[in-house]
Amino acid sequence: MAASTGIKGVLNHLGIPRSRSAVSFTRTAVPEPAGFRPIRLSEADVRSAAEASRSVVSMMRLLNLPVTETNRRRVLRRIARYDIDTSGFDRTRQGSACHSGGTGLLAQAAPQDASSDVR
Numbered sequence: 001m002a003a004s005t006g007i008k009g010v011l012n013h014l015g016i017p018r019s020r021s022a023v024s025f026t027r028t029a030v031p032e033p034a035g036f037r038p039i040r041l042s043e044a045d046v047r048s049a050a051e052a053s054r055s056v057v058s059m060m061r062l063l064n065l066p067v068t069e070t071n072r073r074r075v076l077r078r079i080a081r082y083d084i085d086t087s088g089f090d091r092t093r094q095g096s097a098c099h100s101g102g103t104g105l106l107a108q109a110a111p112q113d114a115s116s117d118v119r
Helices: 006-014 020-029 043-051 056-062 069-081 105-109
Strands: none
Touching: 006 020, 043 056, 043 069, 056 069
């Protein structure tokens, strides 16, 4: 079974003749997933959120966006599009043992001295 790309491809695969009414019906009958809804962020809103924030996550919170990977990428694209200075952002990742200098649960569970495990 071949993968269909887009509404017209799905209609063609199902054998439904392509018409404006069929395409418009599928666009209105099938709800868009929540993560793919368009958001409107003005340049002024993004700039003011960046000036008041130290990270992209805090920007998302100021902009009343759910903290998700999709919204993080959206905010990063707006930052690049509007050429917003992020030099004041804190670059360290928090909450991850791999990136935060070994202060998480994985670092606590690891043995402190490798020579104590010698058999």
